[in-house]
Amino acid sequence: MSRIQTVFDQLKQQGRKALIPFITAGDPNPQLTVPLMHALVEGGADLIELGVPFSDPMADGPTIQRASERALAHKVRLRDVLEMVAEFRKSDTNTPVVLMGYGNPIEAMGWDKFSERCAEVGVDGVLTVDFPPEESSEAFSQLTKHQLDPIFLLAPTSAQERVEAVVKAARGFIYYVSLRGVTGAANLDLVDVAGKVAAIRGQTSLPVGVGFGVRDAATAKAVAAIADAVVVGSRTVQEIENSGEQNAVANVKKLIAELRAAIDS
Amino acid sequence: MQKYDFPDAQGHFGQFGGIYMAETLIPAVDELRRQYLHFRDDPDFKAEFAHELKHYVGRPSPIYHAKRLSEHLGGAQIYLKREDLNHTGAHKINNAIGQALLAKRMGKKRVIAETGAGMHGVATATVAARFGMECVVYMGAEDVQRQAPNVFRMKLLGATVVPVESGSRTLKDACNEAIRDWVTNCDNTFYIFGTAAGPHPYPMMVRDFQCVIGNEAKVQMPDMIGRQPDVVIACVGGGSNAIGMFYPYISEESVQLIGVEAGGHGIASGQHAAPLTANAKIGVLHGNKVYLMQDEDGQIIETHSISAGLDYPGVGPEHCLLKDIHRAQYVAINDDEAIGGFDALCRFEGIIPALESSHALAHAMKIAPTMGKEQAILVNLSGRGDKDMNTVARIKGITL
Incomplete structure (x- = not known):
């Protein structure tokens, strides 16, 4: 059984919801990424989304754009991100890691080589924002060949038949984008999200995570009430940005602990 | 074919x-x-x-025989498809x-x-x-x-x-x-x-909206010279003026199609915007898979061109295909050569071209002397150069 499924099964038995923070690999510098990943787990993360920096992050708002720029200023490459996961796995063999980013760095490495290396270092799932299922046949076959979960997005604009098509291709969990916009955008509409999540659940037994727009403990708690997982991206990255390199690890751990407490309360 | x-x-x-x-x-x-x-x-x-x-843009745009420039070069006759005369000054x-x-x-x-x-x-x-x-x-x-x-x-x-x-x-x-x-x-x-x-x-x-360019030219050229041109040339950034000119000519196999990319400081310098000429790897950006200027890690690299309109790391997918099936050929013209084309059209024909279009023109000037006087080159003059006054003045060391 995959690590992702194991974690969601355990949470379900415990009647708890998953907390999935996102950080960009290499932000604020490459040395801090693995300590930050451990801090996320210590704070109470169930699964980590690790962003692969890209020069043209079209689906991201200013906060995650800046994280990508900071990482690229340190010349962090996809192969370095994979090494970071290998380092993380030396002391954490349980927490699932999902790589999230854009397709081109993977295309440049080749899906076969990338998938093989992901399996070796202990990556569990891959989400490429700009590769919808229609364009993912090679990605899908290489990822699944190496027991990696291809994770796909659904959005407020996705109609019923689109939901059906996407859930068929997805593994691990469904990432529901809570609003029309880029990461870190305006406040989400919880009633609307609840309706959409229910509609997705009607089509799949996969867990449904909700992200884009979870800004604080209150929204995290509210989202946890209607979804299986809460994804916290821009807010986590913002904490790193505001903390400076000295305090980033401690502050991020504290933030995640607060969100964890809110979700479990 | x-x-x-x-x-x-x-x-x-x-x-x-x-x-x-x-x-x-x-x-x-x-x-x-x-x-x-x-x-x-x-x-x-x-x-x-x-x-x-017809009534707002002012189409059809004429084709103009650049006689003095052609005579000066001493080879093929150069014809210009005057997209620069459209309302707003470009295609x-x-x-x-x-x-x-x-x-x-x-x-x-x-x-x-x-x-x-x-x-x-x-x-x-x-x-x-x-x-x-x-x-x-x-x-x-x-x-x-x-x-x-x-x-x-x-x-x-x-x-x-x-x-x-x-x-x-x-x-x-x-x-x-x-x-x-x-x-x-x-x-x-x-x-x-x-x-x-x-x-x-x-x-x-x-492409479909821009095909009016090539469709008009295919009627206009036989009217002017009794046949289609031997060579059709257009500049390529994303490639909309070029595909609008090329597409109707794809089935005319006797017509050679040449797309001209921005060579910047030269292909060898790495500072250019010529993914097709420089044999860039295939990649994905802005919604499509194309030849794309990128580093080894798949990060998009910064491009350079004197002309802002060609300063783009990718190129339209149909040009990628036309390159692969050898129906069109793609070359690069560097910044200096483009300025040469710009100056020549100003002085020989009284037409100030856009720096983008000057790339296409410069390539025509390069190959015209190698061709016979009875041969014809059609250049898509995709835009006028009024917008480039500041850039050209700066290059020439002139303060406006």
């Missing part, structure tokens, strides 16, 4: 093209594709498009009108656009004013500097110009920002994309 019929229903030109977009925008491009396929064959739509091109208006008419039928009251040199931004601001739509244009902060007159024109036309400070602060970053706007406002906003690239249906739709 086998029957040429691209793209397929999913927008693929061979291995190129496709729909590489975030999920939120997939329904938007899907709806756009359905609406375009419906209206493209609608008699009212076709009639209104033709009427606008961009053909596509902007087509997409605005579609936006109107889709009930979209707000249009957005990206722009490099500013010609597509001006064309979009123009049609937005013409049809009473709100208009926001994204433009790299560096391009806002080097194309100041066009920024002023857009503002006069009522558009909001947003300088984009991220990344390399040029055309690709303007595209990123326009996509971010679209993902946020897709319900009420139509993205008037400026070149024959991006997610399906844009490469096909922009």
Whole structure:
């Protein structure tokens, strides 16, 4: 059984919801990424989304754009991100890691080589924002060949038949984008999200995570009430940005602990 | 040659093209594709498009025999397809009108656009004013500097110009920002994309709207010289003016097609915007799979060209295919050579060309002397050079 499924099964038995923070690999510098990943787990993360920096992050708002720029200023490459996961796995063999980013760095490495290396270092799932299922046949076959979960997005604009098509291709969990916009955008509409999540659940037994727009403990708690997982991206990255390199690890751990407490309360 | 019929229903030109977009925008491009396929064959739509091109743009654009320049070069006769004489001064208006008419039928009251040199931004601001739509244009902060007159024109036309400070602060970053706007406002906003690239249906739709260039030329050339030209040349950034000229000629196998990319400081310098000429690897950016300037890790690299309109790391998917099947040839002209083409047209013919079009012209000047005097080269003079006065003055060390 995959690590992702194991974690969601355990949470379900415990009647708890998953907390999935996102950080960009290499932000604020490459040395801090693995300590930050451990801090996320210590704070109470169930699964980590690790962003692969890209020069043209079209689906991201200013906060995650800046994280990508900071990482690229340190010349962090996809192969370095994979090494970071290998380092993380030396002391954490349980927490699932999902790589999230854009397709081109993977295309440049080749899906076969990338998938093989992901399996070796202990990556569990891959989400490429700009590769919808229609364009993912090679990605899908290489990822699944190496027991990696291809994770796909659904959005407020996705109609019923689109939901059906996407859930068929997805593994691990469904990432529901809570609003029309880029990461870190305006406040989400919880009633609307609840309706959409229910509609997705009607089509799949996969867990449904909700992200884009979870800004604080209150929204995290509210989202946890209607979804299986809460994804916290821009807010986590913002904490790193505001903390400076000295305090980033401690502050991020504290933030995640607060969100964890809110979700479990 | 086998029957040429691209793209397929999913927008693929061979291995190129496709729909590489975030999920939120997939329904938007899907709806756009359905609406375009419906209206493209609608008699009212076709009639209104033709009427606008004739009465608002001023089509057909003439073909002009550049006699003095041809005599000076001592070889093939050079003919110019005068897209510079269109309303707003470039070929961009053909596509902007087509997409605005579609936006109107889709009930979209707000249009957005990206722009490099500013010609597509001006064309979009123009049609937005013409049809009473709100208009926001994204433009790299560096391009806002080097194309100041066009920024002023857009503002006069009522558009909001947003300088984009991220990344390399040029055309690709303007595209990123326009996509971010679209993902946020897709319900009420139509993205008037400026070149024959991006997610399906844009490469096909922009090509179709720009094909008026080649379709006219195919009638005009036999009228002028009794036959089609031997060579057709156009500059290629994203490649919309080139595909508009080339596409109707693809089936005319005797006509050689040459796309001219921006060689910048030279291909060997690495500072250029010529993915096809420099044999860039295939990659994915802005919704499509194309030849793309990138580093070993798949990060998009910064490009360089004297002309903002060609300063883009990718190229439309159909040009990638035409290169692979050897139906068109792609070459690069560097900054200095483009200035040579610019100067020559000013002095020999009294026509000030856009720096983009000067690349096509410079290549024509390179090959004309190697050809016979009875041979004919047709150059797509895609735009006029008024917008480039500041750039050219700076290069020549002149303060205006």
